[in-house]
Amino acid sequence: MSESRMRVPDKVKEVAKEDFGQAKQLASDAIRSAAYMYPFKGIAYFFTHRTLWKPLAAKLVPTISLGLGVTVLMFAVTYVPQAALLTIFNGPLALLTTVLLVLSESSTIFSVLSKNFLIDDALIDTFDGTLLCRNQTSLVSSERQVKSGSDPVGKLGKLVTKPFAKFTPSAIVRYFMYLPLNFIPVVGTVLFVILQGKRFGPTAHARYFQLKQMKKERKERFIEERKAAYTSFGIPAVLLELVPVAGIFFSFTNTVGAALWAADMEQGTQSGEGSTTAPNLRNQAELAKDRREL
Template sequence: MSQARIQVPDRVKEVAREDFEHAKELASEALRSAAYLYPFKGIMYFFTHRSLWKPLAAKIVPTISLGLGVTVLMFAVTYVPQVALLTLVNDPLAIFTTVLLVLSEASTIFNVLSKNFLIDDALIDTFDGTLLSRNMTSLVATEREVKRGSDPVGKLGKLVAKPFAKFTPKAIIRYFMYLPLNLIPVVGTVLFVILQGRKFGPTAHARYFQLKQMKKQEKEHFIEQRKAAYASFGIPAVLLELVPIAGIFFSFTNTVGAALWAADMEQTNNSGESTTAPNLRNQAQLAKKSE
């Protein structure tokens, strides 16, 4: 009996040690990838490349109006009952945590509405325009027409297909399942952002996966190999998009950052692991044989 009591804590310690080592390895991999810098690189690149402003400029008025409307409505309707509930849980921080919770809820509703009905095409144009500004014409041309000219956005022609995954019912349900984490002061909010960031990273490269013509299995393998990097990209990106109203601006800069990351992957493709889907590689080999 006493031996069993000794073994149980030892096993718990062993599992905890393994989990800690795994988490440490993922954190180290995330730091080495430097993917967390791309949301901020996206901001700088967006500011210094005026041609990329066009998709946002075309949608700025309706999206800001939507963002203001959703935020005001959420505070008017949900703040008082939620602050009353949170006062029972974390009284000293109730006002602060409720503000964060309502902002998070408003941001989610806004993102669902805007990305489904207002800015979907604009985000695609921003991603493709950024790739063209990095001389990734052949990559963009796999899924849309590319015209002649010097303006990256102006060169964008007709789309073959729209790749950006819209918010699915499962994604929305998962989001609201995680919302109660915000009831836990500080730590809960951090966990909430981390969980959202893990999903956000791969979603930001939805267009890249389509341009690479990746099949489902190829995409899953690609993401699994870079799951730490995608999480490190997604966490700051999620935090930026949680900012009320300004979140729409950061949706575009995050898209720019994701495209810059994709362009860097393409440029290092020859020296690192190939990110090219098999059908594209086969096409390239056939082209070489025919020359």
């Protein structure tokens, strides 16, 4: 019995050491991937390519109105009761953590409404337009018509299919499952943002997966092999979209950043996330594997 009891702490240490090692490796992969830079690259690229402003400009007024309405309503209705509850767990820090919580909730509601009813087509045009700016015409033309001309966005023709899936019930359930993390001072809020970022990363490449015509199994492998990079992309992207009202602008710049990353993958210049230095070779190998599986 005593020997068994002695083994329990050793086992705990072994598991903790293994988990810490995995977390350390994921953090290392995330840093080496440099994927966290793409949301900021997207901002710079958006500002320097006026053609990419067109999809946003077409939706700007109704979307800003929606964002303001949702944010103001959420703060008016939910801030005080949630701050009172979080004060029990976070003390004075509740003033800050509640702001982050309400912003996150507002961002989620706004994302559901805007991406389903207002800006889904505009985000697709932004993603595809960015790829055309990066000379990825053959990739874009696999899923939509590309007309002749010098304006990348103006060249975009009819879509074959729409790639962005509607906000699924499971995603909403998962979001509210993570909300109680905010009761843990500072650390809980950080974990909440990380988990949101982990989900956001692959979602940002939904259009890329469709343009590559990836089947479910291949897409899951692709994401798994780059899970650290996708999380490192998702965290700053989520934080940017939490900014009240301006979050709509960052939805578009994040889309540009995701498209730039996709273009780099296609061109073989993306060297992080533990992937090969030639993503096209990986894609060819995966296509061959898919054919064998068929």
